[in-house]
Amino acid sequence: MTIDKHMDAVKVLVVDDDPAVGRVMSSFLHQEGYAPVVCSHPKEALELVKDEHYCLAFVDINMPELSGLDLAAKLKSQKAVDEVIFITGYGTFDNAIQAIKIGAYDYMQKPFGLNEVQLCLKRFQERQELKEQIRLVEQRYFNLVQNIPSIVFLIHSDFRLEFINRACDTMLGYTQDDALSDPGWFVKRIHPDDHQRIKGLFESAFHSGDSRFSADCRFMHKDGHIIYTMIGAIILKDTGREDENSTLQGMIIDITDRVFFERSVVQEEKMKILGSISAEVAHEIRNPLMAIGGFARRLRKRFHDLPEGDIILSESQRLEKMLKRLAEYLKPIELEYQECLVNSIVRECVDRFDSDMNEKTLEFSLNMDSGISSVYADREILVQIFIDLIKNAASELEKCGQIDIRTYESDRTVHVEFKNQCRMTISRDPESFFMPFGSSEHGIDLANSYRLLKNMDGLLSFSQGENFMTFTVSIPKKDLPTVEPKIN
Numbered sequence: 001m002t003i004d005k006h007m008d009a010v011k012v013l014v015v016d017d018d019p020a021v022g023r024v025m026s027s028f029l030h031q032e033g034y035a036p037v038v039c040s041h042p043k044e045a046l047e048l049v050k051d052e053h054y055c056l057a058f059v060d061i062n063m064p065e066l067s068g069l070d071l072a073a074k075l076k077s078q079k080a081v082d083e084v085i086f087i088t089g090y091g092t093f094d095n096a097i098q099a100i101k102i103g104a105y106d107y108m109q110k111p112f113g114l115n116e117v118q119l120c121l122k123r124f125q126e127r128q129e130l131k132e133q134i135r136l137v138e139q140r141y142f143n144l145v146q147n148i149p150s151i152v153f154l155i156h157s158d159f160r161l162e163f164i165n166r167a168c169d170t171m172l173g174y175t176q177d178d179a180l181s182d183p184g185w186f187v188k189r190i191h192p193d194d195h196q197r198i199k200g201l202f203e204s205a206f207h208s209g210d211s212r213f214s215a216d217c218r219f220m221h222k223d224g225h226i227i228y229t230m231i232g233a234i235i236l237k238d239t240g241r242e243d244e245n246s247t248l249q250g251m252i253i254d255i256t257d258r259v260f261f262e263r264s265v266v267q268e269e270k271m272k273i274l275g276s277i278s279a280e281v282a283h284e285i286r287n288p289l290m291a292i293g294g295f296a297r298r299l300r301k302r303f304h305d306l307p308e309g310d311i312i313l314s315e316s317q318r319l320e321k322m323l324k325r326l327a328e329y330l331k332p333i334e335l336e337y338q339e340c341l342v343n344s345i346v347r348e349c350v351d352r353f354d355s356d357m358n359e360k361t362l363e364f365s366l367n368m369d370s371g372i373s374s375v376y377a378d379r380e381i382l383v384q385i386f387i388d389l390i391k392n393a394a395s396e397l398e399k400c401g402q403i404d405i406r407t408y409e410s411d412r413t414v415h416v417e418f419k420n421q422c423r424m425t426i427s428r429d430p431e432s433f434f435m436p437f438g439s440s441e442h443g444i445d446l447a448n449s450y451r452l453l454k455n456m457d458g459l460l461s462f463s464q465g466e467n468f469m470t471f472t473v474s475i476p477k478k479d480l481p482t483v484e485p486k487i488n
Helices: 019-031 042-048 068-077 093-102 114-147 167-172 176-181 185-189 192-208 256-302 307-329 342-356 379-395 430-434 441-455
Strands: 011-015 035-039 054-060 081-088 106-109 151-156 161-164 214-220 226-236 247-254 338-340 361-368 375-377 400-409 413-421 459-464 468-476
Touching: 011 019, 011 042, 019 035, 019 114, 035 042, 042 068, 054 068, 068 081, 081 114, 106 114, 151 167, 161 176, 167 176, 167 214, 167 226, 176 185, 185 214, 192 214, 192 226, 192 247, 226 256, 256 307, 256 413, 256 441, 256 459, 338 379, 342 361, 342 379, 342 400, 342 413, 375 379, 375 468, 379 400, 379 413, 379 441, 379 468, 441 459, 441 468
Parallel strands: 011 035, 011 054, 054 081, 081 106, 361 400
Antiparallel strands: 151 161, 151 247, 214 226, 226 247, 338 375, 400 413, 413 468, 459 468
16 A cells, blocks of 8 residues: 655545555555545455545456445445545456446546546546535525525425424524424414414415415414514425425515505505695584584573583584694604613513502513614604503403513514403404593503604504413614604
8 A cells, every 4th residue: 555645635545456556556645635545355345434534536347356336335324525536357248337326426437548538637636626516505595585685495295394494583482493393383373363364375386286375374473472574485395295204495574664664654544635635524524513502502591491402512612622632733843863772661661660560460561672773763652652551451351360461573664562361342443442432541642652653653553362462662773764754
């Protein structure tokens, strides 16, 4: 055995029982810049590969005790060499077929010239360069899939995940290991109201083989809040099969901020319409109402025992109060913007409310994202809104109860969620909570909060279940205003 190495040269193993071939190959490989290791017996080669890895091996097929084909099979199975080139004094078709099965990519027949060796080395270099290009492409693809801000997944027909990228952590709060170790994780994360619809889409895709679908879907974050998404299938493999081997590739895109923006636009349009209608109603009602109230007072003075006069007067006074609320609702608001830390404002409001509670024993459960971004808003108005929402939640509880307050953020928006158990029946028109026409002080607070938040480009939304109600304040993240402070 002879060894001739360069520190950074590619290591090449030469196994041939003919010493002359070994010397020629060693000399030529050295000249070409490789680090050749030559041995004349298969056992020597097997000992060498225990401590070293070789990028290329030239193996003679006909050797004593162990054929070159068997030696190459062992070297490949042990992953001791990357590529094998066979050398032989005579070639047969069977040898060529077996060499291909083993994984050899080239073949030289004795006697061979150095130009043949050079050609084999050139093909080896081209193959290595191609492998490196493939590796880089695969690495770029892997990095792209792992770091894309949307969830990419591969799922079986029984809804067991085979792959999911790291975005499941940032979007839903679960690590890849969490998602992959729980066979039912994917289905559990879908919002209960969307569960059957989305599950049906996937089952239909697996059954028919048609993977071209997309749908809006709500997912539940680990912390409990809702993430609005668009879910779609990309590729379906083994189409037409409905077994555990059938898989579908899909993507989940977070559209929470888009939903917030669309709702804000709709809210702004509603507020404009409401403002126009309210101003017109107030203008048209004010004069007749004053006349009716005046006549009612005269009737009561002249006819003390006339009950209709009292009714007319009380109803006119109720309408006057409504007009006053409308006037307050439409009153311009001046905003003083500053950087606000939402978590500290929530704690301040909870502490302030705790000190004022006398009749009820309430508990606050705070689940706040410690890394949440700042917002640029009017701090005093935010305090007023949060206090009103806490009062609203407390008004729905009995003598004791719990108010859950959660803060979290999406890409461009900070959210504060106020959730509590409620005694009320499910409302069929929750938007009425935000209108200024309600007769209770409870309704006025919500309408005022709705209006104040809208003027800061925020959104107050409502959701409910059989025994809970949730109001969510959504505020754009810190950003210097590009226009003058808004007035309504």
